[in-house]
Amino acid sequence: QTTYTDKGEKPEKGKFVKFHHVTFWVGNAKQAAVFYCDKMGFEPVAYKGLETGSREVVSHNRLSLTHIKHGDGVKDIAFQVEDLEFLIKKAKERGAVVVKEPWIEQDSYGKVKCAVVQTYGDTTHTLIEYLSPYKGLFLPGYNAPVVKDCLLPKLPPGLLNFIDHIVGNQPDDAMVPVSDWYQNCLLFHRFWSIDDKQIHTQYSALRSIVVTNYEETIKMPINEPAPGVKKSQIQEYCDYNGGPGVQHIALNTSDIIQAIVNLRARGMDFLAAPDAYYESLRENLKTSKIKVKEDLKRLQELKILVDFDDKGYLLQIFTKPVQDRPTLFLEVIQRHNHFGFGAGNFKSLFEAIEKDQDARGNLTVFTSK
Numbered sequence: 001q002t003t004y005t006d007k008g009e010k011p012e013k014g015k016f017v018k019f020h021h022v023t024f025w026v027g028n029a030k031q032a033a034v035f036y037c038d039k040m041g042f043e044p045v046a047y048k049g050l051e052t053g054s055r056e057v058v059s060h061n062r063l064s065l066t067h068i069k070h071g072d073g074v075k076d077i078a079f080q081v082e083d084l085e086f087l088i089k090k091a092k093e094r095g096a097v098v099v100k101e102p103w104i105e106q107d108s109y110g111k112v113k114c115a116v117v118q119t120y121g122d123t124t125h126t127l128i129e130y131l132s133p134y135k136g137l138f139l140p141g142y143n144a145p146v147v148k149d150c151l152l153p154k155l156p157p158g159l160l161n162f163i164d165h166i167v168g169n170q171p172d173d174a175m176v177p178v179s180d181w182y183q184n185c186l187l188f189h190r191f192w193s194i195d196d197k198q199i200h201t202q203y204s205a206l207r208s209i210v211v212t213n214y215e216e217t218i219k220m221p222i223n224e225p226a227p228g229v230k231k232s233q234i235q236e237y238c239d240y241n242g243g244p245g246v247q248h249i250a251l252n253t254s255d256i257i258q259a260i261v262n263l264r265a266r267g268m269d270f271l272a273a274p275d276a277y278y279e280s281l282r283e284n285l286k287t288s289k290i291k292v293k294e295d296l297k298r299l300q301e302l303k304i305l306v307d308f309d310d311k312g313y314l315l316q317i318f319t320k321p322v323q324d325r326p327t328l329f330l331e332v333i334q335r336h337n338h339f340g341f342g343a344g345n346f347k348s349l350f351e352a353i354e355k356d357q358d359a360r361g362n363l364t365v366f367t368s369k
């Protein structure tokens, strides 16, 4: 693992503030929204559709060739920015493809400026700058949800607070060009990276570079399969997704034990680490400099993973894929002075995924293209 301390030069102007929102393209938005709300504890905040005067967009029932190719998944990751014009000008100068030039969206609650740039695969980034404090529910054009789901108030809260990081899977040899794109075009810098020599199973190995903005509020790991592995889950992802795309979204919680108790009660399904994982964890913790505050027995029951170094630790757990195709999944993460991504758990994560891959017939049948 490498951590990078050089943030590079502070951009003269412009700023990426934080993740703003994520747009999914799905075959049935009404049903997908119910899944995220019921199973993951999301709440409906706003709606745009026929009832709110929108005929060309969303939020319900957009089928396109892009969607048919990739299946349900993440189409766009939006960032809140300052000085959007400067950021777009810079990105363009450095070769970024601007899908949509800056435009203004407004309604009676306020005004925002937006622009869209292309990133890996068919994924895009929307940049959003507030031109005035926005007093509406979400963004101009959105209204209150039309229907209320009377089940939601009866369910225990998901306790998920914000997006911690969003990971993009790339095919062979595409990781460095993609991370370079973030560094050149969005003025991001490298934050962390990991080599395939450190983490592999018989079938899977990956390389990963994490890029982040100057303030380090937006973390974007970029993965690629390591060369020569028999069959990588990243290859499985790319095959089923029809190319690169978002592999997982990590959601931050400040109480992972209660969050997972609640999400399991809501019927959410998570990958299960074997008991052997907890045996070796207990062994390794004996000689470590840090102490895990949470009850290990409880973590084991809930199948929550632990990764640590001399200064701190993180707790994390991964869902199974959240659509038919083995593509996008979610992560829940709690950090205790640890800023990694769970590299110590990748191996057991791979092994858990491989069990499911095997069940799908994709562990040995597939060959890397």
Ligand SMILES: [Fe+2]
Binding pocket: 165, 167, 248, 250, 331, 341
């Ligand atoms: Fe992650």
